Amino acid sequence: MSDSVIRFDRLTTHFRVKNLKELLARARQRAGLRVRAVTDLSFEVRRGEIMGFLGPNGAGKSTTIRTLMGLIHATSGAAYLMGEQVPARHARERVGFLPESPYFYDFLTATELCDLVGRLYGLDHATRKRRAGELLDRVGLGDARARRLRTFSKGMLQRAGLAQALMNDPDVVVLDEPMSGLDPIGRKEVRDLIISLRDAGKTVFFSTHILSDLELICDRVAIIVGGKLRDVGPLSRLLSPKSTHTESVLRARDPEGASALAGAAGWTDVVGARTRVVEDEAFITLPEGADVDAYLASAHSHRAAVVSVTPRKESLEDLFLREVESAGVKGAGDRA
Amino acid sequence: MSAPGRVWAIALNTYREAIRQKTLYVVAGFAAGIKLLAVALGEMSLHQEVRVVKDVSLGALSIFGVAVAAFVGGALLYKEIDKKTIFTVLAKPVHRHEFLLGKYVGLGLTLTTLFAALVALLTLALSLRGVTLDATLVKQILLSYSEVLVVAAIATFFSSWASPFAAGLFTVALFVVGRLVPDIVQVAKKVDNPVAQAALKAVARIAPDLHLYAISGGTVEGGKEVSIHATFVGWDYVATAAGYGLLWSAAALLLGILIFRRRDFV
Known part of the structure; x- marks a missing residue:
């Protein structure tokens, strides 16, 4: 579909457990050694929309996003970024990404982090300097730009993460739990930032388990529970009008x-x-x-x-709880 | 940005991280202390001051270089994965092999800085005795430098799949085996058991011959004895040894890349 900038086509991502503690726990439960994190996932994100990716903790949101960003290999099926199948190195030149609970190089300052990211995108020195300054001001870190990241609070790291995700002036922004760790003011600022990105013609795909964030800003929502897609569409269609x-x-x-x-x-x-x-x-x-x-x-x-x-x-919370209940799981991905 | 540009960006970041950590300064300070000790020991020797300074300083250069290469190199990728800083970099238009090469080049830059500092101290210690850094010393320094870069590549390979402790341990073990390659060959000739003989020969063939880089006090092909205090190897030997190291490093990095490309970062 020409209008889709992100597409998942029967994406399945299973991976082996490597942590010894988890291996032993799974052996006791007679579970397999592979975690079925995401199974048969198909949906698309359209150009210029804000799409929320909703699911309880352990539902497979981060695994889906990491597969999309080429950090995890798909077991079967495929993910596409701007029509290019993942790992989609060329398409990633036009994508900005914020990982979940970002932990950046703590020996760098916020400006140096943006500079490093700008280098990886091939930006020249003047552009890197200008954009780093603009973005750090925009996310409220103007006064902390010369401070080492190791002195940053979780909320400040999240803001630095947002700044680096926008260094290449991306067409598509993928954010994994962008409101995590932020206070109510910070969350509102991030929501405003996401809306301003859409207003500038960009596509935003973000995951969250905070329902109010989705309800306020999303054009469409995809709900994942237990590694499987439960529903996708505009909130007005998903929520019962009764x-x-x-x-x-x-x-x-x-x-x-x-x-x-x-x-x-x-x-x-x-x-x-x-x-x-x-x-x-x-x-x-x-x-x-x-x-x-x-x-x-x-x-x-x-x-x-x-x-x-x-x-x-019906609220999004009602819908979400309905989907979780009908899936018969309490949130964690299928650990069979 | 071109691939070399991305590799360089990652290398500079790796280098920046290393030089902003205290560990490297502790190691460098310790190595500098050993050099001072060499000067003190030289003073106590009977007219062997320069010889002692050279031997102890070059020994320290090699040992500390290998230690940093093995243990910093062994933790090179683990830390990125454990701290999840790798997510930020690999989600950019960066190939995985560029990331691994960048980490290796950054480690190489760090080792180059360490070498430069320690060679400067050696030059200073020798100048106090009125001796300058001659071609023989430069050759041995280049040999040690080549060896350290090989060890760094081996450590990078192990770090692509092992924990920092295991990667460091495997690297040091391979370094020790590598230094003993001529001895292993000799032992293999004397062993009667064909299985043990085949195993020793296989080890000698698979392991990198790092004895090439610690040749002083030994013999080269043709049975000629060489020493940094008397007749030493020629530039052709240094170039050949460096070329051998380059091939070994390339092979180790290639293997590391093949493993690293298949990894999932969950």
């Missing part, structure tokens, strides 16, 4: 308010809803199919003021 429940807040309006709220709570007990009372307010969750009108009438008769009534649709 209302799943209704959230309501009631407030007591006179001295008999407490009994009014208790009465409302008693009513909700009848229909099986959840109630939480805090001071003069009651927070009530009505299940799907509940008669909301009857509930409001009941609340009114108990002299309670209705502060809000909000119908809720």
Whole structure:
């Protein structure tokens, strides 16, 4: 497909366990010596979109990304970067990559790291110097550019990693858990950065297990559980449009308010809803199919003021949990 | 960027890492201390000051060069993989063989710096005695330098698949066997057991003949005795030994590349 810049075609990546401790553990469980990290994975990332790659810890996200970047050999199937089959050395000239929990050469400064990466991309000295300065400012490391990376916090390393991933002004940016280790402000800055990359016409493919990050910025999402693709598409299609429940807040309006709220709570007990009372307010969750009108009438008769009534649709978290439950695994890749 | 450019970028980074670590300075300081000891020992000898300075200094040059090559070289790739710094580099448009060659060239630069510093100290120690660095000494230094580069290539090969400790150990073991190649050949001639004889001959054939680089005090082809204190080998010998080392290094690196290309970085 001409519009796809990343494509996985029945990608399967199994690898041998080399760690002695894990080997022994697998022998005790009578498991094989090969880890089935990713099995029969097929989907594509289209030009100019932000695609999220969602999965619980150990689902196979990093293995998929490392296979895409040529760090792990595919057992079968293939991955393509801009039409070139991985390892796709030429295509990688136009790709930026941030590894998971990046650990860079700690004897280098942030500027030297960007310079090294720029050299590997074949940038001349003036371009390297200019881009390193611009990018370190952009990720908020302008004041720390001359500091050795060994003095950096995890969040600062993540920012340095983002700067080096953009040194070649890439067309495609692949980020493995880019929000990991960042505080809420840092996460927002990274989200803004990703959106600005898309606005500049770039394609962003990033993995995460933080649902809110995906929900806020992704055009499409691929969900992987137990090494297998569970679903892929725009969130609007993946999430059920039906209302799943209704959230309501009631407030007591006179001295008999407490009994009014208790009465409302008693009513909700009848229909099986959840109630939480805090001071003069009651927070009530009505299940799907509940008669909301009857509930409001009941609340009114108990002299309670209705502060809000909000119908809720399926969230990404609901979808994610549904996929994980239907896959029948708790997250880790198939270790058979 | 061209392949040499990428290899050079990785080499410079490897070199930068080495010279920013304290370990190298400790080794260099220790080697310098031995040279000072050589001067002191020379003072205590009976009119053999220059001889002692030369012997001890050249011995230290060789031993410390080999030690750094074996143990820094043995950890060369492991650290990159263990710390996952390799992810950042190999995800760029870099071939795996360029990465391994760059690491080797960086190690070579580090060893060159170490040699340059120790040779400068040797020159200083000799100048205190009114002796200059002559052609014989330069030849022996070049032989030791060639040997150290061979050992570095062997260490790089082992580091492509073994842990740093094992890679260092295997490298030192091969270095010792390599230095003993002429002795192994002699023993093989005297052994009656055909299996043991075949095994010894195989070892002598497979191992690099590192005795070529420590020829002083021994004999060369034709039974001619050579010594850095008397008649030494010619430039043609040095060139041949360097060429032999180059071939051995190329073979070791090629094997390392073949293994390294197949590895998964999980």
